[in-house]
Amino acid sequence: MSLPVRGPWVVTPTSSTVDWVVAAAALAATADGPAAAVVFGAVPELLHTHAAEVVELPAGTGLDAVAAVVTDLCARHHRVVVLVDAWVVTPSGAGWTVADLATAVRAPVVVVTGTDADATGHTVLFLEALDRRQVPGSVIVVGDGGDFDALPVRLAGRIPADHAAYGDRFATEAARWVDPLDGSRPAADPRPVKTAGPEDLQTRVARRAAWTLAISFLLALALLWLCRGVGYTGTYT
Numbered sequence: 474m475s476l477p478v479r480g481p482w483v484v485t486p487t488s489s490t491v492d493w494v495v496a497a498a499a500l501a502a503t504a505d506g507p508a509a510a511v512v513f514g515a516v517p518e519l520l521h522t523h524a525a526e527v528v529e530l531p532a533g534t535g536l537d538a539v540a541a542v543v544t545d546l547c548a549r550h551h552r553v554v555v556l557v558d559a560w561v562v563t564p565s566g567a568g569w570t571v572a573d574l575a576t577a578v579r580a581p582v583v584v585v586t587g588t589d590a591d592a593t594g595h596t597v598l599f600l601e602a603l604d605r606r607q608v609p610g611s612v613i614v615v616g617d618g619g620d621f622d623a624l625p626v627r628l629a630g631r632i633p634a635d636h637a638a639y640g641d642r643f644a645t646e647a648a649r650w651v652d653p654l655d656g657s658r659p660a661a662d663p664r665p666v667k668t669a670g671p672e673d674l675q676t677r678v679a680r681r682a683a684w685t686l687a688i689s690f691l692l693a694l695a696l697l698w699l700c701r702g703v704g705y706t707g708t709y710t
Contacts, residue, residue: 483557486585502523507551557571585612597623616632
């Protein structure tokens with residue numbers, strides 16, 4: 474299962490020490506058409522280079538206003554990356570969370586992590602928080618090394634620590650770094666590239682039908698037991 478090729482993607486880091494902007498720039502650079510970016514605060518130069526349009530919003534912008542900007546950009550761009558430097562379920566100054574924004578604009582969340590000793594643990598916590606909100610989450614690692622076998626998903630991208638040295642070749646290399654996001658490269662790892670996210674209509678209907686059948690069966694057993702009990706009592710009397 475891969476992330477959608479078009480539309481909005483929310484990008485967030487697992488900690489302040491992660492060089493996460495490079496992941497957002499790589500996602501913009503690998504779009505099949507023009508890409509846009511939404512940032513809160515100063516715009517990193519790397520985004521200006523690889524996004525056709527960058528919108529800078531004040532840190533206290535409300536959720537509805539952000540969603541409106543993202544929707545407008547999606548109508549004119551192939552991909553829109555929204556950079557949110559905040560915890561997944563911790564409200565920002567405007568009162569909304571990364572999960573709230575992802576739900577509002579129907580976007581997956583790309584969790585960007587590093588390779589330090591706590592990286593895997595932090596990433597698992599982020600994915601679990603997203604899963605509880607039924608928001609699909611995927612992971613990009615920036616840096617070399619690290620053990621991510623414990624993640625519920627395989628890595629959707631790996632950006633080398635020396636990414637700044639690629640210069641004009643950044644966009645070309647980025648297509649290789651985040652290629653699995655588009656599902657175009659088969660992987661031996663059986664884990665999906667993202668967590669499940671919300672169930673589709675067919676799955677919900679099937680689940681509801683299964684529960685209805687199970688409850689009906691239990692009620693029938695209970696009724697049969699009661700009828701047999703009443704019959705037995707009558708015979709004894």
